[in-house]
Amino acid sequence: MRRLSERAIIAVKVCVFLLALAPLGRLLLGVFEFPEWLGANPAEYITRSTGDWALRLLLVTLGVTPLRKVSGWVWMARLRRMLGLFAFFYVIVHFASYVSFDHVFDVRAIVEDVVKRPFITVGFLSLLLLLPLAATSTHGMVRRLGAQRWNVLHRLVYVIGPLAVLHFWWMVKRDLTEPIIYALVLSILLGYRVREKWQLSRRMQPIR
Amino acid sequence: MLIKRPSDIKPSEIMPRGIYMRRRELLKSAGFLAAAGFAGVGSGPASAQAGAKLPAFRKSSLSTTEKPNSFKDVSSYNNYYEFGTDKSDPAENARALKVRPWTVVVEGEVKKPKTFGIEDLLKFSLEERIYRMRCVEAWSMVIPWVGFEFNQIAKQVEPTSKAKFVEFVTAYQTDTMTGVRLPVLNWPYTEGLRIDEAMHPLTILSVGLYDQMLPNQNGAPVRLVVPWKYGFKSGKSIVRIRFVEKQPKIAWEAAAPQEYGFYSNVNPDVDHPRWSQKSEKRLPSFFANRKTEMFNGYADQVASLYAGMDLKKFY
Numbered sequence: 001m002r003r004l005s006e007r008a009i010i011a012v013k014v015c016v017f018l019l020a021l022a023p024l025g026r027l028l029l030g031v032f033e034f035p036e037w038l039g040a041n042p043a044e045y046i047t048r049s050t051g052d053w054a055l056r057l058l059l060v061t062l063g064v065t066p067l068r069k070v071s072g073w074v075w076m077a078r079l080r081r082m083l084g085l086f087a088f089f090y091v092i093v094h095f096a097s098y099v100s101f102d103h104v105f106d107v108r109a110i111v112e113d114v115v116k117r118p119f120i121t122v123g124f125l126s127l128l129l130l131l132p133l134a135a136t137s138t139h140g141m142v143r144r145l146g147a148q149r150w151n152v153l154h155r156l157v158y159v160i161g162p163l164a165v166l167h168f169w170w171m172v173k174r175d176l177t178e179p180i181i182y183a184l185v186l187s188i189l190l191g192y193r194v195r196e197k198w199q200l201s202r203r204m205q206p207i208r
Numbered sequence: 209m210l211i212k213r214p215s216d217i218k219p220s221e222i223m224p225r226g227i228y229m230r231r232r233e234l235l236k237s238a239g240f241l242a243a244a245g246f247a248g249v250g251s252g253p254a255s256a257q258a259g260a261k262l263p264a265f266r267k268s269s270l271s272t273t274e275k276p277n278s279f280k281d282v283s284s285y286n287n288y289y290e291f292g293t294d295k296s297d298p299a300e301n302a303r304a305l306k307v308r309p310w311t312v313v314v315e316g317e318v319k320k321p322k323t324f325g326i327e328d329l330l331k332f333s334l335e336e337r338i339y340r341m342r343c344v345e346a347w348s349m350v351i352p353w354v355g356f357e358f359n360q361i362a363k364q365v366e367p368t369s370k371a372k373f374v375e376f377v378t379a380y381q382t383d384t385m386t387g388v389r390l391p392v393l394n395w396p397y398t399e400g401l402r403i404d405e406a407m408h409p410l411t412i413l414s415v416g417l418y419d420q421m422l423p424n425q426n427g428a429p430v431r432l433v434v435p436w437k438y439g440f441k442s443g444k445s446i447v448r449i450r451f452v453e454k455q456p457k458i459a460w461e462a463a464a465p466q467e468y469g470f471y472s473n474v475n476p477d478v479d480h481p482r483w484s485q486k487s488e489k490r491l492p493s494f495f496a497n498r499k500t501e502m503f504n505g506y507a508d509q510v511a512s513l514y515a516g517m518d519l520k521k522f523y
Contacts, residue, residue: 035492039296040277040285041347043494101489104497109484117482170482173345174392174463175293 004075016079020086023053024093043101050097054090055164055182061087062161062189069196081137084157088134091127119170126163129156158193161186262416265334265354270410272338272505276418277349281492283423287343288444289392290378290385291425297387298425304384305424305445312430314361316451317371322364326429330415332356337412339435341442342474342504346496347489353433354416359407361449367403371451374406375399376432379445393459399432399443400456400470404513410435410506413446436506438472469523473514474504478523 004012027046030037038045061083068076103109114124133154135141142150165186169179276282288298291305310326334354342348358374380396382388388395405411414433415422422428427444434441440460450456460468467481476486476499489496503510514522 040281040349040491041295041489042492043489043496044347101494102496104495109486113484119482173293174289175390177390 002072002074009075009078012075013079013082016082020057020083023049023090043097047094047097047101050090050094051168054087054094055168057083057087057090058157058161058164059182059185059189062157062186066189066192085134085137088130091130095124095127119167122163122170123167126160126167129160129163133157133160158190161190260421262354262419262421263330263334265336265416268335268337270337271352272340272350274338274340274350276338276352277491279418279420282349282351282417283426285491286426287440288387288425288427290380290387290395290397292387293392299423301386302424302428304386305379305428306381306384307424307429307445310429310447312446312449314365314449314451316375317368317453318451319366319368320364324361326415329356329413329430332360334415335412337414337433337435339410339433340504341435341439342488342500344438344440344468344472344480344485346480346483346485346487346500347491348498348500348504349491352418353412353414354419355412355414355430355433357409358411358413358432359409361413362407362451365451367451370453372403373452373455374401374403375448375450375452375456376401376443376446377448377450378427378443379447393463396447397443397459398456399441400458401434401441402455402513403451405434405510408510408513410509436474436503436510438474440468441472471514471519471522473519473523474500475502475519475523476500477502478520 026037027049030045031042035042061080064076064080064083068074099105099110103113113120115121133156136145136150136153145153165179165183168182169176172179284299285295286298287293287295288302291298291301308326312324312326312329313321314324315321334356336352336354338350338352340348341351376399378397378399379385380388401411412433413430414427415430417423417426422431427442427446430446431444432442432446441458455470458468458470460472461470474485479485485500487496488498488500490498501507
């Protein structure tokens with residue numbers, strides 16, 4: 001399991017790709033074939049579900065590195081970009097459904113919403129911050145930026161994760177159970193990195 | 209080893225106490241985390257009195273001519289927090305609600321306090337009232353309720369001059385209501401109206417939907433319907449009605465006073481702090497492109513109740 005052949009890695013990637021597309025496939029089937037899947041408020045169902053999956057995939061992406069280090073499965077690093085791009089993809093569909101269903105492309109109403117309502121503001125901000133990450137996801141861009149600068153830029157995800165959870169937290173009317181669960185998972189994933197950094201700096205101290 | 213060191217933060221320091229104390233129960237019911245994605249669709253609508261036909265009822269000139277939503281839409285998508293906070297939860301969980309025997313105690317500032325059995329309530333002369341229903345969450349439906357005007361109850365109990373408000377207390381069944389284990393709202397859910405609002409001919413107690421007894425998830429066996437106010441003002445499964453002198457504290461106002469007021473009249477000019485109330489999504493449409501009307505389109509009948517009041521202040 002630690003190392004996989006190139007063919008096995010491709011097989012894993014194809015599986016992950018199809019799995020990550022499944023929620024979208026389900027929504028499309030709901031829209032065109034099985035309306036009962038989406039219930040009486042299909043637009044809300046689509047907005048909620050794409051938001052949920054964007055957040056879940058963001059957390060899964062943030063989980064790749066800790067899981068790789070803990071398990072020693074080095075090939076997992078090869079899944080990170082695809083998962084991150086899928087998170088971005090669901091964010092875009094989520095935003096598109098908000099723009100079209102909730103505001104029917106009324107730009108003024110959207111701007112007012114973004115400015116006036118904190119939960120929309122942080123949601124929109126995390127979308128904006130994701131743009132440079134998605135745009136620099138290719139090998140070519142990594143080369144052009146240089147690995148170090150690319151790494152610094154992509155640390156933005158440590159800001160995006162909390163903003164996304166906050167967006168959900170502030171959106172909820174009353175029952176905070178779900179946002180709390182997401183916040184816990186996020187704090188475990190970020191806490192792992194903080195601890196690792198701390199251990200590293202301790203190891204670097206000169207021994208007397 | 210990296211993974212075995214205990215974390216520096218205790219769960220109790222992160223979670224609100226109420227949720228921390230119930231974390232095991234929560235995890236048990238948290239099947240929804242996995243289920244939310246793929247399973248989504250539940251079993252059909254639940255109802256202990258499902259399919260039971262209503263006694264005869266007449267049509268009413270107070271009904272709208274708009275096309276009603278389907279029975280399925282009305283009975284599978286609504287809020288009833290005692291059965292969970294998702295709008296598909298009530299249809300899945302309200303099956304357990306015990307609706308017989310059922311009594312409604314009417315008391316307080318009245319000359320003749322009285323307890324009505326559900327059988328007594330079904331004997332009132334029933335009318336179909338097809339009303340617009342505007343949820344505070346900015347979606348709306350058209351619903352053919354069957355019921356009778358609340359003022360008929362008042363006539364029988366004879367409110368005194370001290371009766372300025374009416375408080376509606378709803379059912380609190382800890383053994384059947386899965387949602388009341390969490391302190392989401394103050395249970396039992398309590399609502400209230402000013403006496404003139406309660407006595408208005410548009411205000412009804414509903415016992416039916418289409419030609420059937422009210423499904424459990426919609427507030428069986430008897431609920432309030434006040435069509436010019438946001439949906440949450442129309443309390444479900446009512447067990448106690450109190451005529452009182454002071455304005456009662458209603459559930460959502462107690463939970464979030466900056467977001468929900470006692471009056472909660474449908475008003476496109478007063479936004480919810482987190483979303484606009486200017487337009488609404490008339491289900492099952494995808495688009496929120498319907499302009500919300502003042503008093504949900506009932507201004508001709510009810511605007512006079514609020515003459516001279518600043519409705520931005522009394523939201």
